[in-house]
Amino acid sequence: MFTGAKYLLRGLGWVARHPRQWLFGLIPAVIVLAVYAVVLGLLAFNLDTVAAWVTPFADGWSEGLRTATRVVAGLAVFGASAFVAVLTFTALTLLVGDPFYESIAVRVEDSQGGAPPEPDEPLLTQIARAVKDAALLGVIAVAFALVFFVCGFIPVIGQTVVPVLAACVSGYFLAGELASVALERRGVHRRERLGLMKRQRPLVVGFGVATFVVFLIPLGAVLAMPGAVAGATLLARERLAINPLLTEGGRDAPEYR
Known part of the structure; x- marks a missing residue:
C-alpha cells in the first residue's frame, strides 16, 4: 500500500518538473469543479431541509433527540454526497478532459522510454465506451453511498x-x-482492468487512498489531478500492465508497457 502511495508522489513530482503540462491539465478539472461546487453548495445551504426530509420518523420525538438525529442525518447525507462527488469527479473530469490527460499520459510514457501506439479504434467508439464506463461508475458510487x-x-x-x-x-x-x-491505450478495457486491479489490490488501494485524501483537501482535486494522472500512468506502466492478459497476436506483453 505504501508503494502504491509513492506512485502518487512520483506523479506529482513529474508534473512539478513539467509545469506546462500541469497547467494544461488544470483546465478540465477547473470546469468540472465549478459544476460540483455549485451542486454541493446548494446541498449545504439546504441541508436542514434535506435532513428533515430523510428523517420524517423523528417528527414526534423530543426536540433534543430530533435535533441530534437530524444533525447525524445531515452529516451522513453530506458525507455520502461528498463520497459520490469525489468518486465521480475523476470519471467526469477524465471524460471532459480526455484529450488533455491522454496528452499528459503519452508525455509521461515518452519520458520513461516510449508510449504504445494509439489503438486502432474509431473515436466515437472510444467516446461511447468512456460515457458508458462513467455512467456505470456513477451507479456504483450511488450504491456504495447509500450503504x-x-x-x-x-x-x-x-x-x-x-x-x-x-x-x-x-x-x-x-x-x-x-x-x-x-x-485503454494498451487495449485493456473495464473488465480486464478490474481483473488487473484485483491481482494488485493493496498496491491499487494504496495509490487510490492517497489520491482520495489529497482530493479531499480544498482545491486538492483540481491541483493534483494532472499529477494523479501521471502517477497512475506510471503505476499502469510499471505494475498493472505486466500481465498475461496483455498478450495479443503472439506478441509479448512487455512490448506494450
Missing part, C-alpha cells in the same frame, strides 16, 4: 470505521479510473 449513509447512523462505527471503508472503496475505483488512460 455508507445507512451505516453512518451506527453509533461510533458510523463515525470511525465507515469513513475509512469509504476512503478505501473510493480510492480503489479512483485508481482504476486514473489508470484507465494508460490501460
Whole structure:
C-alpha cells in the first residue's frame, strides 16, 4: 500500500518538473469543479431541509433527540454526497478532459522510454465506451453511498470505521479510473482492468487512498489531478500492465508497457 502511495508522489513530482503540462491539465478539472461546487453548495445551504426530509420518523420525538438525529442525518447525507462527488469527479473530469490527460499520459510514457501506439479504434467508439464506463461508475458510487449513509447512523462505527471503508472503496475505483488512460491505450478495457486491479489490490488501494485524501483537501482535486494522472500512468506502466492478459497476436506483453 505504501508503494502504491509513492506512485502518487512520483506523479506529482513529474508534473512539478513539467509545469506546462500541469497547467494544461488544470483546465478540465477547473470546469468540472465549478459544476460540483455549485451542486454541493446548494446541498449545504439546504441541508436542514434535506435532513428533515430523510428523517420524517423523528417528527414526534423530543426536540433534543430530533435535533441530534437530524444533525447525524445531515452529516451522513453530506458525507455520502461528498463520497459520490469525489468518486465521480475523476470519471467526469477524465471524460471532459480526455484529450488533455491522454496528452499528459503519452508525455509521461515518452519520458520513461516510449508510449504504445494509439489503438486502432474509431473515436466515437472510444467516446461511447468512456460515457458508458462513467455512467456505470456513477451507479456504483450511488450504491456504495447509500450503504455508507445507512451505516453512518451506527453509533461510533458510523463515525470511525465507515469513513475509512469509504476512503478505501473510493480510492480503489479512483485508481482504476486514473489508470484507465494508460490501460485503454494498451487495449485493456473495464473488465480486464478490474481483473488487473484485483491481482494488485493493496498496491491499487494504496495509490487510490492517497489520491482520495489529497482530493479531499480544498482545491486538492483540481491541483493534483494532472499529477494523479501521471502517477497512475506510471503505476499502469510499471505494475498493472505486466500481465498475461496483455498478450495479443503472439506478441509479448512487455512490448506494450
